[in-house]
Amino acid sequence: MAERVGRFTVKMSKKPSIIGFAASGGKKEKSGPIGDLLDKSFDDDLLGQDSWEQAESALLCNSISLALKKAELKNDQADVIFAGDLLDQSMSSTFGLKQFRIPTVGLFGACSTMALSLSQAALAVDSGWANVAVAATSSHFCSAERQFRFPLEYGGRRTPNSQWTVTGSGATVVGFESRESAPKIDSVCIGRIADLGVTDANNMGAAMAPAAADTIKNFLTDTGTTPDDYDLILTGDLGEIGSRLLQDLLERDGIMLKNNYDDCGLLIFDKDSEVGAGGSGCGCSATVLCAKILPEICKGKLGRVLFVATGALMSPKSAQQGLSIPAVAHAVLITS
Amino acid sequence: MKGLSFLTKEEYKKLTKKASNRSKILPDCLGAFVIGGGICVLGQALFDLYQSFGLDKKTAGTLMSVSLIFLSILFTGLGLYQKLANFGGAGTLVPITGFANAMSSPAIEFKPEGHVLGIGSNMFKIAGPVIVYGCFASVIYGVVLVICQYVSGVF
Incomplete structure (x- = not known):
């Protein structure tokens, strides 16, 4: 259990x-x-x-x-x-x-x-x-x-x-499977809704970064680990701005994300004027996880991956009413 | 430095501003100038062309507007107007072509929802407020005009 x-x-x-x-x-x-x-x-x-x-x-x-x-x-x-x-x-x-x-x-x-x-x-x-x-x-x-x-x-x-x-x-x-190579789910951390007052729907990364920081911090505290204990800490779709803010926010609590940090929104597209700050959407973290990360775990290239998908929970109605954008992030630790 | 749990909304706003990319104002203005100006030049060329056919100024002007509206809708339908706008910004928004695009793009978009509940009720989704407040402003303007005329008549 x-x-x-x-x-x-x-x-x-x-x-x-x-x-x-x-x-x-x-x-x-x-x-x-x-x-x-x-x-x-x-x-x-x-x-x-x-x-x-x-x-x-x-x-x-x-x-x-x-x-x-x-x-x-x-x-x-x-x-x-x-x-x-x-x-x-x-x-x-x-x-x-x-x-x-x-x-x-x-x-x-x-x-x-x-x-x-x-x-x-x-x-x-x-x-x-x-x-x-x-x-x-x-x-x-x-x-x-x-x-x-x-x-x-x-x-x-x-x-x-x-x-x-x-x-x-x-x-x-x-x-459940007997095959050794199949990725395993070690633990999960359901996130709290965070809202630091971002209203700009064109800057979702900024709206979601506090939620990601909160969930990552909670997970690390609960498990007594540091970012160095993971081969990869992968956020969902913070993009360029959100990733920058996440690193800044975590640094304030003494958590340093280094080269083992990445974001699905930055991995999925080549950078061009259309894409802006990166990819987003439910499919962003889903496709990167299923196409790139899980196969790498199967092959043994990655051992412990903290997958933290982030979501901006606004609705068209809340945006029209001028409300700020609440966000949430959930973490799943996937191991080889 | 304050930790995440102690950060206020104002402080985070400052952090966000620092981390965000800014629009490049000079290239954006240049793009808007070239594209918007280009549309206006095209309008003038059409206007001169229609006049050279022997049409009077008023008819040539109307025909020029209709032509631009047609071209804008054609470009929207071909999927080219959005690409032009991504480069030209306000340059494609301000002329009459922007309004035609604002009407035709939802008409295309809401086709799967049917003619009445889709196209019919969504066509004015973007342009609707412009029409509503445009009409409202013209009423205010009319009232002010009547008052001014009355006042100038009394004295």
């Missing part, structure tokens, strides 16, 4: 494994630094669907099918799916999951969903109420623009601090 360590962290007793994982992405992601690592990429951002939301559903569906296939499981062998996305009523998850006929738990954690769903899947398997649990999420540039910003063809200018929503999806299958 999972056990609480310190105030915020939960340690798995049976160390569930990630027995299957897959990532799919769109055209821009394909041409980026992790393009060749994606299990599947699509040149048509609509994926042959009628709308961007349906295209996002298709992406999610694709990743989950591939992940289950890689885990050598049939659809009906999974006991539960944890999934969520950025859209109203989690539209893309709901429509992407309905064909699987697997018991489903919908989650909302904005761009932190990958860590949130993975933590829930790990807890479900560790506590024994599921033998196999799927954790997945997705985002699509076009559907996110529609949800939060202006129409795609509207002649607006992107500010240098804005981030580019990743068109992509990642899925992991958590269970």
Whole structure:
């Protein structure tokens, strides 16, 4: 049974494994630094669907099918799916999951969903109420623009601090496996909502950095470790500005992030004027984790990875009402 | 230095400002000048062209506006206006072409939701406030004008 360590962290007793994982992405992601690592990429951002939301559903569906296939499981062998996305009523998850006929738990954690769903899947398997649990999420540039910003063809200018929503999806299958190489989930830390008054929706990294700092600090305190104890501390989508702020904030508490720190938002795209401060969206951390990080753990290149996905929890309504952007970050320690 | 739990919103605002990238004002202004100016030059060229066909000033002016609106919507539909705007900034926003783009882009975007609840109800999403407050301002202007005329008539 999972056990609480310190105030915020939960340690798995049976160390569930990630027995299957897959990532799919769109055209821009394909041409980026992790393009060749994606299990599947699509040149048509609509994926042959009628709308961007349906295209996002298709992406999610694709990743989950591939992940289950890689885990050598049939659809009906999974006991539960944890999934969520950025859209109203989690539209893309709901429509992407309905064909699987697997018991489903919908989650909302904005761009932190990958860590949130993975933590829930790990807890479900560790506590024994599921033998196999799927954790997945997705985002699509076009559907996110529609949800939060202006129409795609509207002649607006992107500010240098804005981030580019990743068109992509990642899925992991958590269970028990005898294969030694499968990545294991050691412990999870569910984050607190942090809000330091950032109202600029074009500077999400700044809004999320305090949440990431809080969760990382809590995790390190609870486990009595320092950043040097990890091969990689990987945040979700803080981008250029958020990463800078995170390092500054942690330094104030005497926690120094060094070369073993990176951010998925900085890994997924080549830097150009369109991308701004980096990638963002649920799919950002999900695709980088499933396409790059987990394979490296399997190969033994990475041993202990603290995966901290960050989410800005604003809604279009809260932004219109002038409220500041609350953020959350969840941490999952994945080991080889 | 204060730790995270003691940091106030004002202090964090300062930190954010320091860490953030600023817009490059000079290149941005130059881009806006070139693109916005280019659109105006195109308008003038069309205006002269229509006049050379023997049209009077008023008709040529109207035809020029219609042509620019058409071109803006065509470019929006082809997915080129956004690219132009990303370079030109306010240069594409201010002329009449910006308004045409603000009307046509939601019309394209909301097509999957149908003609009535999609295109019909969302087409004015961006341009709507401009029309509402434009009309409101014209009413105020009219009232002020009437008062001024009345006052100048009395004295």
